[in-house]
Amino acid sequence: MPTVNVDAERYVFKPLKKTFDAKEFEELCFEFGIELEEATSEREMAAKEGEKADDLSDKLVYKIDIPANRYDMLCGEGISRALKAYLQIEKPPVYKVVHPVNGKALEKLYVKPETGAIRPHVVAAILRDVTLDQGAYDSFIELQDKLHNNICRKRTLVAIGTHDLDTIQGPFSYEALPPKSLKFIPLNQSKAMDGEELMKFYETDRKLSKFLHIIRDAPRYPIIFDSKRTVLSLPPIINGDHSKIKLSTKNIFIECTATDLTKAKIVLNTVVTMFSQYCSKPFTVEPVEVVHADGTSVVYPDLSSRTVEADVNYINRSIGVNLEADKIAELLEKMSLSAQTSEDHKKVIVSVPPTRSDILHACDVMEDVAVAYGFNNIVETTPKFGTVAVQQPVNKLTDQLRREIALAGYTEVLPFTLCSHDENFAWLNKEDKGEAVKLSNPKTVEYEVVRTSLLPGMLKTINANQHYPRPFKIFEVSDVVFKDDRSEYERRSRNQRNLCAVYSNNASGFENIHGLLDRIMMKLDVKLVPHGDANGYYIKESENATFFPGRRADVYYQNEVIGSFGIVHPNVLEKYEISFPCTAIEINVEPFV
Amino acid sequence: MSLREAYTTLFLSILDKDGEIKDTADLKHEGKSVDQETVIGVLKSLESREVIKYETISREQLVLTEEGADIADNGSYEARVFYAVPEGEENGISVADLKSKLGQAAQFGQGRAIKNKWIKKSANGGFTRAVESIVDESQNLLRDIREKGAYHDEKVVKDLKKQKHISASKVTSYRVVKGDKFTTQIVKEETDITEEMLKSGEWKTATFKKYNFNAAGVQPRSGALHPLMKVREEYRQIFLELGFSEMPTAQYVESSFWNFDALFQPQQHPARDAHDTFFLSDPATSDRMPMDYVERVKQVHSVGGYGSIGYGYDWKIAEAEKLVLRTHTTAVSSNMLYKLAKEFQETGEWKPVKWFSIDKVFRNETLDATHLAEFHQIEGVVADRGLTLGDLIGTLHGFFKKLGIQKLRFKPAYNPYTEPSMEIFAWHDGLNKWVEIGNSGMFRPEMLLPMGLPEDVAVIAWGLSTERPTMIKYGYNNIRDLVGHKCRLDMVNRNPIARVDK
Known part of the structure; x- marks a missing residue:
């Protein structure tokens, strides 16, 4: 969830005509669906980070958490607009696309075909006659940063460039050039660099280094020029220094390059709707014509409202309320959605402004009605149908077995499902025959496979508890996972419920584990039978290398091997750094379900 | 004796x-x-x-x-000085010799010895005896x-x-x-x-012999169940009492399709990032999903449908085929709802359901005191024609009352597969504030309708973790003291029975 820091006086108290205390504002946020995380100041924030804070401001700052789909609230301007509507102080503005006066032609942005291979989409717009004070300027920069980190997915999907239009000259062109053949002075630098030098230069940059990979190895880099071949930007890395925005900038050219056109449009709309507030004619935006290589052209931005119709009945029966169409329309106004009722009052016709890209379906309208009505004002009801509860048989048996094993004096442990390849194989003297599911991208290096045996976790538990008094008697009944390519397994793998117990003391206690097996079988009402008899279980000496020769055996049930037990081989103990004997048993419990 | x-x-x-x-x-x-x-x-x-x-x-x-005992044993300092001076008026001792003989005692004792008139200064600056014998009263005292x-x-x-x-x-x-x-x-x-x-x-x-009731009794040798598993049993019991049936969740490996796509979670969503999700190298992918349904999911993501405009992006089957360790048990719920829809399509008969699950889910987290790569998720799902948000709120009150939680309130939230989405807050008397305890919502039509569920069927659901409430209940600050191979066996042994409503 993104967090936005806003100047409380400028973006909350003044527009809402009320000085809130933190508790009051927190309540308001809660009901509206945003969250006041902290009331602080620039000085306090810096002090907390251990940075120098002496000359920073004590002005009250609200840190507000915004839902991940509300890009229109990623800046103070948007938050005040939304809250003003919610508190019915002022209706949200209507945004207008206004063509240049005196019949002047639109600024044009030509797209070269080479961009298709690296970053195929571009959209643009212009804000005219803007007056930015320091607060608005900071907010403008901050919004771009928030958009980059959220909807733009760290600039992979969309990158924003903003420029002082009075320093450049249209028409513009969006091209893709080999890194060596482009050269410009990047933002806030003094030296011109070619593409390769630039990549090298920003390698160690704390902020920009993480974006380099997006284009670094491409044969051609995306780049935007003006008509005099001045570089506006090298998206998605950096703008040129030449056209940078200053406090005194009057006319702003905004371009968004993208791999996802839908998101590029949302980002452009968000930037222009938020900051057209500072135009001499507020909430107006001048369009730019993007001309594609094939000659077709599209004019951006599209600030038209979209119409969504929602059934009054659908809204009422989804929330569990009984509201008239007019009341619903009124509630939607609080959520910045202007709505009208159909003639027969069976529908509300909602006009979705360009700021509300989160509205995909009538259910989103229904949600806004519910929020405006107040989740906590909805009368609670309960579903009116009876059911008979059914347990999963394997889970029921698992719980029954766990209790029996604990009654036999064993303590349940809960090691992890993920482990290293060695723990699961080599350390158990086991060969990897490709039966384990392997992870491709673990952050924790020791997580390489999903366990195929419960034994590694048990041995690790004993290792971690070695300084406590013995004997140790521990167990776990849980899932292991096997790769399984048989067609009935859609995920090409399956879980299996295993039972594992380990006894450890000065001597191996082999007969104790043997006794535990007999007891478990007694409780499962399974009888010991001669070898080859399918009507019970029997034990047969085995060659299982995890265990010590002569003290190892397989357990058969209905003539199938369901597991094994034995004195854990000293080589295995050595790997797990356990200095006293252990006996272990592991069996599959699924045949008993 | x-x-x-x-x-x-x-x-x-x-x-x-x-x-x-x-x-x-x-x-x-x-x-x-x-x-x-x-x-x-x-x-x-x-x-x-x-x-x-x-x-x-x-x-x-x-x-x-210690000093008093020294005097009682060896005499007062003044007596020691007296005895250090040789007998006879003609014989004396220099100050330096006295000091080297007695050390500090010479300094402490010579003044008092002179005052007692036991010794006197001699002409050459040393001391000579003034009396023949003395009684050391300090020592005697x-x-x-x-x-x-x-x-x-x-x-x-x-x-x-x-x-x-x-x-x-x-x-x-x-x-x-x-x-x-x-x-x-x-x-x-x-x-x-x-x-x-x-x-x-x-x-x-x-x-x-009188029995000392203040001494500890002899502890019985006993086995024990793990605290988290005991809490899990309690939650299971609560769901069963409420008439919820258990979903089959014994399937840790899931396709991105069921884990994300079927839930209308777009392919560029941050949760699908390698930073958050465990992807597999072997087996890496599966193409065994029901393809007609996959096609409907693709449509609703990329161009919309069922009243939705969709996300408007290029949906790729390759992304959906990637196998992952499931990041939530909702992957199972989505699969179960699909099966329910299929049954409805085949029989034309609608059967409402109440389902629950409690099982492991996996996140590619950096491990710390509150984060593990695997934890247990609790999930409840109710599906019927015409369920309302009020039904969800009422169901949550019913569920949490069983946990001894009386006061709840709900905050609007965002979740890609539920709309409305509500964060659940409970009043915590000890902390004297509202604490977030879980998430809930109504599944989106973009998720339910491609499955083939009847249009008026609504599905309400909620989820929480087992670890978090268990840590709060038993006062653990570090999750690794509770879960994993490093937790202490005597902790498991001493942990009280789980009574989640107490």
């Missing part, structure tokens, strides 16, 4: 003769003062059988400090105090304390008289009833 037995004999014989022991501090055994700590043990045991009665005598006793532990002259005591030669310490001794059942006969005390005693009837006459 043990010391206790010796004391017992001693006390009983004195009492028999004199009828009273005025003060046990005066008693001697084998020439030494008796040890009062052993005395009280013996007295308590005799008193419990009413052989004697006793009362405590508390008083201050004077004891010598300290020896006397050491023996008696007291002195009659308060002023002298005060001075000696000031000089740090003596200090006061509290001592306890006892006055003892005969009890109602006084006897000089020493009885053997039994500690336990034995089989032999039952047979012989000896238990009728035997005397039993």
Whole structure:
């Protein structure tokens, strides 16, 4: 969830005509669906980070958490607009696309075909006659940063460039050039660099280094020029220094390059709707014509409202309320959605402004009605149908077995499902025959496979508890996972419920584990039978290398091997750094379900 | 004979003769003062059988400090100076020699020795004796105090304390008289009833040692269930009591399709990032999903449908085919709802359901005190025609009441597959604030309708983790003290039974 820091006086108290205390504002946020995380100041924030804070401001700052789909609230301007509507102080503005006066032609942005291979989409717009004070300027920069980190997915999907239009000259062109053949002075630098030098230069940059990979190895880099071949930007890395925005900038050219056109449009709309507030004619935006290589052209931005119709009945029966169409329309106004009722009052016709890209379906309208009505004002009801509860048989048996094993004096442990390849194989003297599911991208290096045996976790538990008094008697009944390519397994793998117990003391206690097996079988009402008899279980000496020769055996049930037990081989103990004997048993419990 | 037995004999014989022991501090055994700590043990045991009665005598006793003891043993500093000066007026000692002989004592003692007129200065600057013999009263006084532990002259005591030669310490001794059942006969005390005693009837006459109820009992050897698994059982029980059936969740490996796409979670969503999700290298992908349904999911993501405009992006089957370790049990819920829809399509008959699951889910987290790569998720799902947000709120109140949580409130939130989405907050009396305890919502039509569920069927669902409430309940700050191979076996053994509503 993104967090936005806003100047409380400028973006909350003044527009809402009320000085809130933190508790009051927190309540308001809660009901509206945003969250006041902290009331602080620039000085306090810096002090907390251990940075120098002496000359920073004590002005009250609200840190507000915004839902991940509300890009229109990623800046103070948007938050005040939304809250003003919610508190019915002022209706949200209507945004207008206004063509240049005196019949002047639109600024044009030509797209070269080479961009298709690296970053195929571009959209643009212009804000005219803007007056930015320091607060608005900071907010403008901050919004771009928030958009980059959220909807733009760290600039992979969309990158924003903003420029002082009075320093450049249209028409513009969006091209893709080999890194060596482009050269410009990047933002806030003094030296011109070619593409390769630039990549090298920003390698160690704390902020920009993480974006380099997006284009670094491409044969051609995306780049935007003006008509005099001045570089506006090298998206998605950096703008040129030449056209940078200053406090005194009057006319702003905004371009968004993208791999996802839908998101590029949302980002452009968000930037222009938020900051057209500072135009001499507020909430107006001048369009730019993007001309594609094939000659077709599209004019951006599209600030038209979209119409969504929602059934009054659908809204009422989804929330569990009984509201008239007019009341619903009124509630939607609080959520910045202007709505009208159909003639027969069976529908509300909602006009979705360009700021509300989160509205995909009538259910989103229904949600806004519910929020405006107040989740906590909805009368609670309960579903009116009876059911008979059914347990999963394997889970029921698992719980029954766990209790029996604990009654036999064993303590349940809960090691992890993920482990290293060695723990699961080599350390158990086991060969990897490709039966384990392997992870491709673990952050924790020791997580390489999903366990195929419960034994590694048990041995690790004993290792971690070695300084406590013995004997140790521990167990776990849980899932292991096997790769399984048989067609009935859609995920090409399956879980299996295993039972594992380990006894450890000065001597191996082999007969104790043997006794535990007999007891478990007694409780499962399974009888010991001669070898080859399918009507019970029997034990047969085995060659299982995890265990010590002569003290190892397989357990058969209905003539199938369901597991094994034995004195854990000293080589295995050595790997797990356990200095006293252990006996272990592991069996599959699924045949008993 | 043990010391206790010796004391017992001693006390009983004195009492028999004199009828009273005025003060046990005066008693001697084998020439030494008796040890009062052993005395009280013996007295308590005799008193419990009413052989004697006793009362405590508390008083201050004077004891010598280290320096005081040195003086008592080796003489006062002035006496040491006197004895260091050779006899006879003609013989003397230089200041330097005196110092090298006595060290610091020469400095402390020479002034007082002169004042006492024991020695005098000689012509050559040294000292000679002024008297033939002396009486060292300081030494005698300290020896006397050491023996008696007291002195009659308060002023002298005060001075000696000031000089740090003596200090006061509290001592306890006892006055003892005969009890109602006084006897000089020493009885053997039994500690336990034995089989032999039952047979012989000896238990009728035997005397039993008093049991110390303040000591710890002997712990039984026992096995134990893990705290988190006990909490899991409790939640399971609650769901079953509420009529919820258990979903089959024994499937950790899931396709991105069921884990994300089927839930209308777009392919560029941050949760699908390698930073958050475990992808697999073997097996890496699966194409065994129901393809007609996959096609409908693709449509609703990329171009919309069912009343939705969709996300408007290029949906790729390759992304959906990637296998992952499931990041939530909702992957199972989505699969179950699909099966329910299929059943409805085939039979035309709608059956409402209440489902739950509690099982492991996996996140590619960097491990710390509150984050693990695997944890248990609790999930509840109800599906029927015409369910409302009010039904969800009522169901949540019903569920959390079972956990002993009476006060809930709900905050609007965002989740890609539920709309409305509500964060659940509970009032925490201890913390005196609202605490987030879970998430809930109604599944989006873009998720339900491609499955083939009837249009008026609504599905409400909620989820929480098992670990978080368990940590709060039992006061763990580090998740690794509760889960994983590093947790202590005695923690598992001592952990109380799980009563989630208490």
